[in-house]
Amino acid sequence: MTTDSQTLSDGSSMSLPGHVPSELVTDYRYGQEPGFADDPQGEFARRLLGPRVIYAENPQHDGRPGWMITRYEDVRAVFQDGETFSSKAGANFQGFIGETWDMIPLELDGERHQKYRILLNPLFSPGKVNAMEQGVRELAISLIEAFEAKGECEFLEDFARPYPISIFLKLMDLPLDMRTTFLAWEYQVLHATDMDVRRDGLKKIINYLRVAIEDRRKNLGDDLISFAIKARIDGEPISEDDIMGVVFMLYIGGLDTVVASLGFMFKYLADNPDQRRKLVENPALIPDAIDEMLRAFSTVNSSRLVTRDIEFAGVQMKAGDRVFLGTIAANRDPLEFPDPETVNFERPVNRHLTFAAGPHRCIGSHLARRELKIALEEWLKRIPDFAIKPGAKMPAHAGGVWGIENLPLYWPAK
Ligand code: HEM
Numbered sequence: 001m002t003t004d005s006q007t008l009s010d011g012s013s014m015s016l017p018g019h020v021p022s023e024l025v026t027d028y029r030y031g032q033e034p035g036f037a038d039d040p041q042g043e044f045a046r047r048l049l050g051p052r053v054i055y056a057e058n059p060q061h062d063g064r065p066g067w068m069i070t071r072y073e074d075v076r077a078v079f080q081d082g083e084t085f086s087s088k089a090g091a092n093f094q095g096f097i098g099e100t101w102d103m104i105p106l107e108l109d110g111e112r113h114q115k116y117r118i119l120l121n122p123l124f125s126p127g128k129v130n131a132m133e134q135g136v137r138e139l140a141i142s143l144i145e146a147f148e149a150k151g152e153c154e155f156l157e158d159f160a161r162p163y164p165i166s167i168f169l170k171l172m173d174l175p176l177d178m179r180t181t182f183l184a185w186e187y188q189v190l191h192a193t194d195m196d197v198r199r200d201g202l203k204k205i206i207n208y209l210r211v212a213i214e215d216r217r218k219n220l221g222d223d224l225i226s227f228a229i230k231a232r233i234d235g236e237p238i239s240e241d242d243i244m245g246v247v248f249m250l251y252i253g254g255l256d257t258v259v260a261s262l263g264f265m266f267k268y269l270a271d272n273p274d275q276r277r278k279l280v281e282n283p284a285l286i287p288d289a290i291d292e293m294l295r296a297f298s299t300v301n302s303s304r305l306v307t308r309d310i311e312f313a314g315v316q317m318k319a320g321d322r323v324f325l326g327t328i329a330a331n332r333d334p335l336e337f338p339d340p341e342t343v344n345f346e347r348p349v350n351r352h353l354t355f356a357a358g359p360h361r362c363i364g365s366h367l368a369r370r371e372l373k374i375a376l377e378e379w380l381k382r383i384p385d386f387a388i389k390p391g392a393k394m395p396a397h398a399g400g401v402w403g404i405e406n407l408p409l410y411w412p413a414k
Helices: 040-047 072-080 093-096 111-124 126-150 155-160 162-172 175-191 193-216 226-230 240-252 256-271 273-281 283-296 367-380
Strands: 003-007 013-019 053-056 067-068 153-155 302-306 311-313 316-317 322-325 408-410
Touching: 003 193, 013 040, 053 302, 067 072, 093 193, 111 126, 126 162, 126 273, 126 367, 153 155, 153 175, 153 322, 155 256, 162 175, 162 226, 162 240, 162 256, 162 367, 175 193, 175 240, 193 226, 193 240, 226 240, 240 256, 256 273, 256 283, 273 283, 273 367
Parallel strands: 067 322
Antiparallel strands: 003 013, 053 067, 153 408, 302 322, 311 316
């Protein structure tokens, strides 16, 4: 592959594959521009309202350049074409510490991916989620009741973080008193900037899960780890590495995403009392409101690896190129969503891509929606009026999952 050199706005240079037109190259580094901290999704979407594709130096903050797809239709098309766009370009956290297994099913392609989806889909079906409803509701109520009378809380610390991790620990039948430790490790992996700190967190999680899987072999139950140990693919037991890949994927996939979505939703509802009132007066609107907030405040951009030379969205892409899907911008594409910046709980058509589309569409979407619905229902019943503490700063961060760091709320104490 031939390479050219391109000078960037900060004076540094970037080596550019020969097939990348220089007019599409940008050194746009999302997350660092003024305005991002307060309105990350809006800022990102407005910046990308231009060409259908750009070529960016460091689109995923991991030092690797790639194409960045900005439009709704194109992002959906990439998600749906797993043959041309491989999922082998994923986060690969485990690779940071030299582990060679895949996160399953996220980093698999084709038939192997399909076999794992057939195996795992039933675990997260609407019926299975119905069966979890009562436990999740009791958990939400107990978390809220722990601070309700105080008239204030740090929403992320006191509710959004402990909520999904408790559900995960229950699904895995791991001890609930590991909650704080698990959260601390997860925080190290997903939020630290120092690579040594991230590696340390990863090692601790993986070592813990490895021992838990080994112990479970001697004491099988109804939990997900036991399910993976007992499962067969093509008549064969799943390898040690693949069990690890499944359990680790659920840990990484189902926690921070829910925390971040709760953070953005409650910030929006605290800031917009009229919208909040609509949900208090008409709780039947909550499911549509959740989907609309998932659209407007989405948290995950995906990436793929091109498997063959193709023309896509008017540019030549070569096998091996990385493609970064600007899902968060696509969810605010005016060609798909009229008046995209308005949060309209009664939006007539809302085919958002927050849970992706195609073969890798989020396996946990039913559970995630239910967790969010129960959280809103139980919260609004008890705390219908709440606001952000005056003077509070809630800077948003970019990264694998976009989110806010803190959300101090208060309400009239009882
Ligand atoms: C609001 C919360 C959530 C959001 C926004 C979200 C988002 C996503 C997205 C965008 C993908 C596709 C990634 C890609 O292909 O590049 C995905 C896949 C996945 N998610 Fe979620 N997710 C959420 C909650 C959950 C939960 C609660 C679980 C677990 C119970 C979960 C488990 C998974 C798994 C296992 C995959 C991989 C599916 C596959 O590759 O076939 N997610 N999620």
